[in-house]
Amino acid sequence: MIKYRILALVHESLIPPEKFDKNKLDRIETDWITENDVIQHLKKRGHTVKVLGLYSDLEPIKQEINDFKPHIVFNILEEFQEQRHHLHNLLGYLELLGVKYTGCNPQAMTITVDKSMTKKVLKYHKINTPQFLVFKKGESIKIPKNLKYPLIVKCLTEEGSLGLSKASIVHNREKLKDRAVYLHKKINDHAIAEEFIEGRELFVGVLGNKHPKVLPIWELIYDNVESPELEIYSARAKMNSKYRKKKGIRDQKAKLDKEMEKEVNKVVLKAYKMLGISGYARFDLRVNQDGVVHIIEVNPNPDLAFDDEFARSAISQGISYTQLLERIIKLGLSYKPIS
DSSP, X not given: OOOOEEEEEEEGXXXXXXXXXXXXXXXXXXXXXXXHHHHHHHHHTTOEEEEEEESSOSHHHHHHHHHHOOSEEEEOOSOBTTBGGGHHHHHHHHHHTTOOBSSOOHHHHHHHTSHHHHHHHHHHTTOOOOOEEEEOTTSOOOOOTTOOSOEEEEESSOXXXXXXXXXXXXXXXXXXXXXXXXXXXIIOSOEEEEEOOOSXXXXXXXXXXXXXXXXXXXXXEETTOSOGGGOXXXXXXXXXXXXXXXXXXXXXXXXXXXXXXXXXXXXXXXXXXXXXXXXXXXXXXXXXXXXXXXXXXXXXXXXXOTXXXXXXXXXXXXXXXXXXXXXXXXXXXXXXXXX
């Protein structure tokens, strides 16, 4: 196996400590767990890994590239200068430096970081996604009279369910306006309101550049609630251990009939290609009671923690965690930017 010099880019606040007690570690509530999983497994694989913490300065990247001369940059950043929409600039900078990197390319990142732009592309290609409207911060909020409720109100560009809670589901104009204002002021992001799809929530990972492959379909499960089709994967549902235990929140390989599985795979592959994604991505879907598949979210460079949905799905297919990381590296090395 080829051993590489790998420069791992992480947020400066998420550099894993050199020593910690694994027995006392809450993996759900530990911010740097993904960074640690990736870095440690790459090292165990025999690669030389150098970790670079970033916040807003590009100069350290250029310096490390000149000094360390990495074969590839493993990008674990979720934002730059505290903004997700600056990530494509960082990726473009790496391309200008002629450096290989893992994950999504800057063109697709520009589109998918904006939920409304993503939905416009999907709709253009006749791929089901909820109807929506955007409320930009700094602009007056005008609400059409013919909206169908309930709606779910989210951040336009932030991810990780930031700002998402039970209050995000709104049933009238007043609550819709209140929630949009809340996201403007509290999260400092534009708001997007979309049709709330009642149904099963699925996660589908995809790996590849020109010839992407779909990983096994994964499903979010609520064991301790009466109406799981009404639940949403809020920040508490993702990151709060007590809340997860209370509601019986877990995930597993989806139990779908062959026709539904075929339909989900077809939808996801088409969306991956039409959005121009490279490397890897995870699609969040909702399937309503009529069996109609809707793409809810598109996540380029999704969480790569050992026990997150993307990795668990790959492992269920016989791809070990280290093999998954190796595939992501090979995809980064083989990707050729549009010239």
